[in-house]
Amino acid sequence: MTELRKTPTIQDVARFANVSTATVSRALSSPDRVSEATRARVSEAIRVTGYTLNQAAxxxxxxxxxxxxxxxxxxxxxxxxxxxxxxxxxxxxxxxxxxxxxxxxxxxxxxxxxxxxxxxxxxxxxxxxxxxxxxxxxxxxxxxxxxxxxxxxxxxxxxxxxxxxxDNQQAAERATNHLIDLGHRHIGHLLGAEHNVVARERLAGFTKAMHDNGLNVRQNWLFRGNFEIESGYAAAAHFMALEERPTAIFAANDESAIGFLSGLRQHGIVCPRDISVVGFDDLGVAPHYTPPLTTMRQPRExxxxxxxxxxxxxxxxxxxxxxxxxxxxNSDLIVRGSTAHPRKENAGS
Structure with missing residues (x-):
């Protein structure tokens, strides 16, 4: 004879979690009204008992x-x-x-x-x-x-x-190629957040464009960042400490690019006269910054x-x-005032 298994009920959940059925109901309907520990016990009880909400409901x-x-x-x-x-x-x-x-x-x-x-x-x-x-x-x-x-x-x-x-990787390639097409050969990258998939893809695109054009990716020109303005500002200090500096930077996003430009301005570095910078995202502030930011426009809408x-x-x-x-x-390259040909004495070979 086939044994029929009883369908789990809210009472079963309550017994397993050692709470009242009213508490289970509150955890399901108004979780903010019960403690995190209670919610965890109820969730575990639901998983173990196999209880599911009434499918008609x-x-x-x-x-x-x-x-x-x-x-x-x-x-x-x-x-x-x-x-x-x-x-x-x-x-x-x-x-x-x-x-x-x-x-x-x-x-x-x-x-x-x-x-x-x-x-x-x-x-x-x-x-x-x-x-x-x-x-x-x-x-x-x-x-x-x-x-x-x-x-x-x-x-x-x-x-x-x-x-x-x-298309993060392909867009990063296009951003880097824009700098190369302007004549830059000494190009650095302001990184995104460590372990972030988007940051890895944009670094991969930057690296591919450099290698495809026979250019070296210098490790000391890869500046640590986390997509935030403050990390861009901090990267500017590392940039200034270098004996040999890149003439252009591809930043992983607009916020870090803006922070980087702000930090450079404190040291008298003028963009694009002394350095070209490309961002990524085309935030609302990008066309209104000084100089207006060249960037990759993601179709966010x-x-x-x-x-x-x-x-x-x-x-x-x-x-x-x-x-x-x-x-x-696909993203679009939006060329504005933050990129230009490198100064002849900095162009390199």
Missing amino acids: RSLRQRTARTILVALPDIRNPFFSSILDAIEREATSRGYGMLVANLSLAHEPVRRLQDYMLSNRADGLLLLGGSMDVAALRALSLAPYSVPLVLACEEISNSGFHVVLT MMGRMAAETLIDLLEDVDPGRGQLRMVL
């Missing part, structure tokens, strides 16, 4: 909540502003709302995302970053979370998630719109049989 929720969760590494970063705006516009046009999770405030980012999904506040996740553990993210796609997930801006290798991003469109298509089962989507958008 979940289907009803998916028709009424109509909200997507956008999680980003740091909401203070101006890079994300136009992406968020485009996501919200696309979501609104299709009848969805948007919640934003600032992961820089979370001690355990994955746990915070789990809380959002179990509390029924959002139907799907759009992640603007690739630094989270892939196994933990994959777990979000399984019961009890069952979260449709799309990545944007950064890719997680071999994750299998849908992703919308830009398009990236946000397409990522939101992809996630909502998943929620609405549009083309359910399709495989993983990997959309790579």
Whole structure:
């Protein structure tokens, strides 16, 4: 005789977690009202017991909540502003709302995302970053979370998630080739954050352009950075300490490029007379800085719109049989006043 297994209930979860059913309910519906330790016990109990939210209720929720969760590494970063705006516009046009999770405030980012999904506040996740553990993210796609997930801006290798991003390596090549075409042969690179996939891709593009043109990548002309203005400012001090300096710099993003130029100005170095600088992103401040910044313009609005469109298509089962989507958008070189031909005495050979 076949033994029928009892479907796990909220009472089973409560017993396993050694809390009341009311506490389990609060942990699912209003996680901010229970302690982090209690949320952790409830989440573990759900995993072990195999408890899932009533599927009919979940289907009803998916028709009424109509909200997507956008999680980003740091909401203070101006890079994300136009992406968020485009996501919200696309979501609104299709009848969805948007919640934003600032992961820089979370001690355990994955746990915070789990809380959002179990509390029924959002139907799907759009992640603007690739630094989270892939196994933990994959777990979000399984019961009890069952979260449709799309990545944007950064890719997680071999994750299998849908992703919308830009051509970081190829764009970095074009930025570096712009400096080479102007006649620069002594070129350095202001690095992005260590271990960041985007920073690695932009360094790879810089390196390829240099090697393809028969130019050496000098290790002492690779300046440490982390995508922030302060790191660019600090790199300027290292630049000034060099006995032999590059005549041009490709910076991993606009913020660090602006910090670098600001630091050089303190030492009387004038751009582009003494040095040419190319940034990356084309932030709103780039054309208004002095000098206006030459940069690679990422199609951030398009990236946000397409990522939101992809996630909502998943929620609405549009083309359910399709495989993983990997959309790579092209960036544009925007030439402004921060790049010029090198001074003849500095041009080199």
